[in-house]
Amino acid sequence: MSVLxxxxxxxxxxxxxxxxxxxTLGGSxxxxxxxxxxxxxxxxxxxxxxxxxxxxxxxxxxxxGIDLEGFKVDEDGKTFFWQGRYHExxxxxxxxxxxxxxxxxxxxxxxxxxxxSRIVCLGNIDPSLQLKVLDQVRQPKLTICDTMNFxxxxxxxxxxxxxxxxxxxxxxxxxAREITGESNLVKCAKMIRxxxxxxxxxxxxxxxxxxxxxxxxxxxxAYPMSQITDPTGAGDTFMGGFAGWLSFSxxxxxxxxxxxxxxGSVMASFCVEKFGADRLRELTRFDIDRRYDAFRKLSxxxxxx
Amino acid sequence: MSVLxxxxxxxxxxxxxxxxxxxTLGGSxxxxxxxxxxxxxxxxxxxxxxxxxxxxxxxxxxxxGIDLEGFKVDEDGKTFFWQGRYHExxxxxxxxxxxxxxxxxxxxxxxxxxxxSRIVCLGNIDPSLQLKVLDQVRQPKLTICDTMNFxxxxxxxxxxxxxxxxxxxxxxxxxAREITGESNLVKCAKMIRxxxxxxxxxxxxxxxxxxxxxxxxxxxxAYPMSQITDPTGAGDTFMGGFAGWLSFSxxxxxxxxxxxxxxGSVMASFCVEKFGADRLRELTRFDIDRRYDAFRKLSxxxxxx
Numbered sequence: 368m369s370v371l372x373x374x375x376x377x378x379x380x381x382x383x384x385x386x387x388x389x390x391t392l393g394g395s396x397x398x399x400x401x402x403x404x405x406x407x408x409x410x411x412x413x414x415x416x417x418x419x420x421x422x423x424x425x426x427x428x429x430x431x432g433i434d435l436e437g438f439k440v441d442e443d444g445k446t447f448f449w450q451g452r453y454h455e456x457x458x459x460x461x462x463x464x465x466x467x468x469x470x471x472x473x474x475x476x477x478x479x480x481x482x483x484s485r486i487v488c489l490g491n492i493d494p495s496l497q498l499k500v501l502d503q504v505r506q507p508k509l510t511i512c513d514t515m516n517f518x519x520x521x522x523x524x525x526x527x528x529x530x531x532x533x534x535x536x537x538x539x540x541x542x543a544r545e546i547t548g549e550s551n552l553v554k555c556a557k558m559i560r561x562x563x564x565x566x567x568x569x570x571x572x573x574x575x576x577x578x579x580x581x582x583x584x585x586x587x588x589a590y591p592m593s594q595i596t597d598p599t600g601a602g603d604t605f606m607g608g609f610a611g612w613l614s615f616s617x618x619x620x621x622x623x624x625x626x627x628x629x630x631g632s633v634m635a636s637f638c639v640e641k642f643g644a645d646r647l648r649e650l651t652r653f654d655i656d657r658r659y660d661a662f663r664k665l666s667x668x669x670x671x672x
Numbered sequence: 673m674s675v676l677x678x679x680x681x682x683x684x685x686x687x688x689x690x691x692x693x694x695x696t697l698g699g700s701x702x703x704x705x706x707x708x709x710x711x712x713x714x715x716x717x718x719x720x721x722x723x724x725x726x727x728x729x730x731x732x733x734x735x736x737g738i739d740l741e742g743f744k745v746d747e748d749g750k751t752f753f754w755q756g757r758y759h760e761x762x763x764x765x766x767x768x769x770x771x772x773x774x775x776x777x778x779x780x781x782x783x784x785x786x787x788x789s790r791i792v793c794l795g796n797i798d799p800s801l802q803l804k805v806l807d808q809v810r811q812p813k814l815t816i817c818d819t820m821n822f823x824x825x826x827x828x829x830x831x832x833x834x835x836x837x838x839x840x841x842x843x844x845x846x847x848a849r850e851i852t853g854e855s856n857l858v859k860c861a862k863m864i865r866x867x868x869x870x871x872x873x874x875x876x877x878x879x880x881x882x883x884x885x886x887x888x889x890x891x892x893x894a895y896p897m898s899q900i901t902d903p904t905g906a907g908d909t910f911m912g913g914f915a916g917w918l919s920f921s922x923x924x925x926x927x928x929x930x931x932x933x934x935x936g937s938v939m940a941s942f943c944v945e946k947f948g949a950d951r952l953r954e955l956t957r958f959d960i961d962r963r964y965d966a967f968r969k970l971s972x973x974x975x976x977x
Contacts, residue, residue: 456855550761552878553898573857574879575891586880586970588891593858622974629973659976665891668934668968669927671961 368508368614369483370407372399373475373500374490374603376414376438380450380464381642383457385596391643392424394447395490395513398600400433401647402607402634403488405655407614411481413437413500417445417469427648436478444469457595458572477503488610489533490603491515494525501532509619511535511610513602519545531563537606539570552577556584568609568628570602578628582621587628588666590636590658597642601635604647608634626659633658673813673919674788675712677704678780678805679795679908681719681743685755685769686947688762690901696948697729699752700795700818703905705738706952707912707939708793710960712919716786718742718805722750722774732953741783749774762900763877782808793915794838795908796820799830806837814924816840816915818907824850836868842911844875857882861889873914873933875907883933887926892933893971895941895963902947906940909952913939931964938963 374396381388396414404410411434420440428435447470450463475496482505489497489512497512504510512533518526519542530536536559538546543555552569556579560567567579571589578585609631616623633655640646679701686693701719709715716739725745733740752775755768780801787810794802794817802817809815817838823831824847835841841864843851848860857874861884865872872884876894883890914936921928938960942951 551898551900553896557898571879574876575893577896584896584970585972586893586896587973588880588893588971591858591882591889591891593856593862595856616977625972626974626976656976663973663975665889666893666971666973667890667930668892668971669931670968671931671964672921 368407368485368617370403370410370486370488370610370614371413371477371481371484371504371507372396372403372410372488372490373413373477373497374399374488374492375447375470375473376412376416376420377447377449377470379599379643380448381597381599382452383597384453384455385594386642388642391645392427393449393600393643395492395603397644398603398638398647399488399490399607399610400428401431401644402604402638403611403614404431404433405634405650405652406608406611406630407486408432409434410611411437411484413475413477413481415439415441415469415473416447418442419445437476437481441469446470451599453598457598475500485509486610486614487511488606489513489529490606494518494522494529497529498525498532501529509534509610509613511537511606513537513606514542516542516545527562530559533564535566535568536564537568537570537602537609539572539602543569566624570605576605576628576632578624580621580624585625585628587625587632588662589632590662590665592636592639595639598639599642600644601638604638605631605635608632629659629662630655633662673712673790673922675708675715675791675793675915675919676718676782676786676789676809676812677701677708677715677793677795677912678718678782678802679704679793679797680752680775680778681717681721681725682752682754682775684904684948685753686902686904687757688902689758689760690899691947693947696950697732698754698905698948700797700908702949703908703943703952704793704795704912704915705733706736706949707909707943708916708919709736709738710913710939710955710957711916711935712791713737714739715916716742716789718780718782718786720744720746720774720778721752723747724750742781742786746774751775756904758903762903780805790814791915791919792816793911794818794834795911799823799827799834802834803830803837806834814839814915814918816842816911818842818911819847821847821850832867835864838869840871840873841869842873842875842907842914844877844907848874871929875910881910881933881937883929885926885929890930890933892930892937893967894937895967895970897941897944900944903944904947905949906943909943910936910940913937934964934967935960938967
């Protein structure tokens with residue numbers, strides 16, 4: 368199934384206890400596209416960058432076979448730039464600089480040929496833009512949406528509408544608590560699913576992820592990592608793996624959704640091994656499947672005797 | 673296999689957002705014995721209580737078939753009393769009152785007939801007392817130990833010796849970080865296992881538990897609970913389910929250890945449904961096995977396709 372990705376394409380400056388990069392390719396659409404492309408074809412990227420966008424980065428997308436018909440270079444400004452510093456435990460970070468640049472006027476126009484895409488990934492952007500995308504696509508099989516605390520507090524109404532219109536919402540535990548004002552995650556999930564999403568995924572970082580649906584709860588473990596180099600983009604990469612694998616599987620059912628959550632976790636576990644999206648440039652399907660098997664082994668509960 | 677349980681028997685006063693009890697049967701040895709007795713026979717309890725210990729509570733142990741040869745009533749004082757109040761999110765609590773009473777002079781003397789017990793559970797007591805127990809038992813098949821921050825900071829040397837002499841250490845994530853001074857749990861686990869424990873279980877509350885051994889890591893999920901009535905004793909109950917099931921299985925291998933971690937989690941998930949140890953009085957093996965199956969269903973990762 369075709370995958371449409373709408374989100375930011377950016378340059379990131381990242382400081383972490385593990386090192387520092389001044390300017391590396393980032394943005395939600397970048398991570399989602401690169402991760403999903405390991406499974407899906409075509410992957411269609413809608414995003415906007417400025418005149419300073421490197422030819423080598425555009426070449427990366429092309430080399431990976433990502434469709435760039437919806438990719439716009441705006442010569443009037445520079446590419447979205449974000450700079451942040453992670454704390455010692457890697458669980459929190461400070462934003463040091465945000466320059467929206469051309470992204471400030473990002474208006475996602477979906478090319479005609481993209482509008483029939485079967486899976487739609489709405490990266491973490493203003494929910495009113497996410498709604499604009501939903502208005503343009505034609506009966507996708509699955510719509511998937513991410514968001515963040517900034518929109519939960521600052522664009523609540525549009526966000527509620529988005530949540531009521533998408534099939535899958537992917538958020539982290541903190542965001543789930545912020546949306547509902549409830550601390551118990553099981554109650555949070557119930558409250559959020561009442562808003563209209565069919566499937567809710569709550570990511571819990573080093574504690575794995577939960578998938579809530581009508582029928583059941585699925586608890587996916589996290590991969591035990593002794594070293595995280597850079598957590599940037601892990602959430603977007605999760606969405607990419609999740610959507611990409613569902614596209615590859617070609618059937619959306621409970622079993623495949625579980626597999627998709629694990630493939631999302633697998634891709635995220637790779638992502639954090641290097642700075643920015645570097646690890647997503649070099650993986651093989653063999654690496655990915657091997658780690659999928661490691662996730663399975665990690666969580667097998669033998670039957671009763 | 674026979675199970676020897678050494679720990680505290682106490683009365684607890686518990687306040688939580690869900691209610692309040694002034695005085696309910698508690699203590700690590702109580703929870704461990706009651707939970708393990710669903711699987712194991714004999715279960716032998718070594719503990720001490722005061723003149724105020726209720727006949728009805730002693731009757732409970734007897735009715736459950738718990739061996740009380742090592743259970744001492746000290747007529748010179750009252751039973752250990754603890755009072756605490758849980759915060760809104762149930763993840764933390766304040767101690768309001770601690771009266772050690774007869775427990776202050778607890779000196780675990782293991783009756784001759786208990787010394788050959790195959791599984792030894794060292795509840796959360798002074799590590800120098802845990803060592804005293806280890807000195808008295810004769811080549812048990814498995815020794816299991818719990819501890820807490822109080823001993824990590826206050827009785828470090830004895831605790832290190834205990835850790836080096838037991839087979840299984842069961843602690844929570846906070847304690848693992850405190851023992852090692854390291855925030856990454858995978859690194860913590862490596863450091864603690866180097867101290868001599870064969871199997872390390874790190875409990876993560878609502879995020880499940882990890883079992884670390886030579887061969888592998890096992891990630892057990894937590895049961896998704898929308899309501900926790902009272903978390904008191906959940907950790908002790910985990911140990912009871914873990915030890916009890918291993919006793920029942922009669923073979924200590926990787927598969928059975930995984931099952932034991934899940935049975936421990938099952939018993940703990942029941943424990944928190946009512947105040948104190950009340951839920952542990954009324955369960956059936958059918959309830960327990962049904963929840964075991966629910967844990968399995970929760971975490972099944974389908975094979976790749």
